[in-house]
Amino acid sequence: MNGDDLIVLRPEGLYCPAGGFFIDPWRPVERAVITHAHADHARAGHAHYLAAADARHVLRARLGDIALQTLGYGEGLEVNGVRVSLHPAGHVLGSAQVRVEHRGRVWVVSGDYKLGPDATCAAFEPVRCDVFVSESTFGLPVYRWPRASEVFAQIDAWWRANAEAGRASLLYCYAFGKAQRVLAGVDASIGPIVCHGAVEPLNVAYRASGVRLPATQRVGEVTDKSAFRRALVLAPPSAQGTPWLKRFGEYSDAFASGWVQLRGVRRRRALDRGFVLSDHADWPGLQQAIAATGAQRVIVTHGYVDVLVRWLAEQGLRAEAFATEYGDEAAEEAAAATE
């Protein structure tokens, strides 16, 4: 660490000393810049929030009536002489990389990001910088994503076969981001789409933000229970094994996640199917994104931190880690459960 670093680690979170603000802090602070509305990055209790304009509705769905200022992508704001701007991260609706510029030096904090296509959010844009602060959620060489279009074709084929056999298609996916990406990607003509109570408020926020999604029904609003036999049902992973499932009668279940690329994950969860669909960069994606920044120094925040740091050092880059509290999927599940 240098005394003049633009971003440093404080007990509250990542801090910009020159600007006097935090980025995705995990303890309550005065000024928080938020990369995206997942619960481990956007926490309650800050006095002031700054986020991308596209994140407005999803942040309010999650955190209620917070004091929120927004910036369009690429728009600049001076904070105590530090120039702050937000750039698309391609992760979920409203996700942003935070670019911080001070006295000719540029740092970029990625939040979470992916390079692959997603109809529900703006595409990742590489931003040139001196220092790049990167996630590494799937920072292992085994993680290489198939094309999303192929995965949606697999989901459609599974749903169609289930509908023809008269059983529900229960697809577990994270309530914010993944569920809406699935909605935008599947063939909605196959049957009705029914959503868990944790998913539907996010659908509403996405539509309010101008994202086109097919029609959905909240589970509790379905009066004709026979409709479940042709339905695609989206639910958070926490619904698995709960009495909530009883209403569906016979069903096939599946999980849409990057984690199911490892076969053991699907087996341990005792699921019929696993669909490899992630909102994070895979191993080649991390390398590509980091190279595109031109950064000579990289700081890794969460996920397979040691693996990525070692690989970057082998490439001749200055690589280190910040010990953060991101990547807590239990926090995201808890946030979904309260919706």
Ligand SMILES: [Zn+2]
């Ligand atoms: Zn995230």
Ligand SMILES: [Zn+2]
């Ligand atoms: Zn994260």
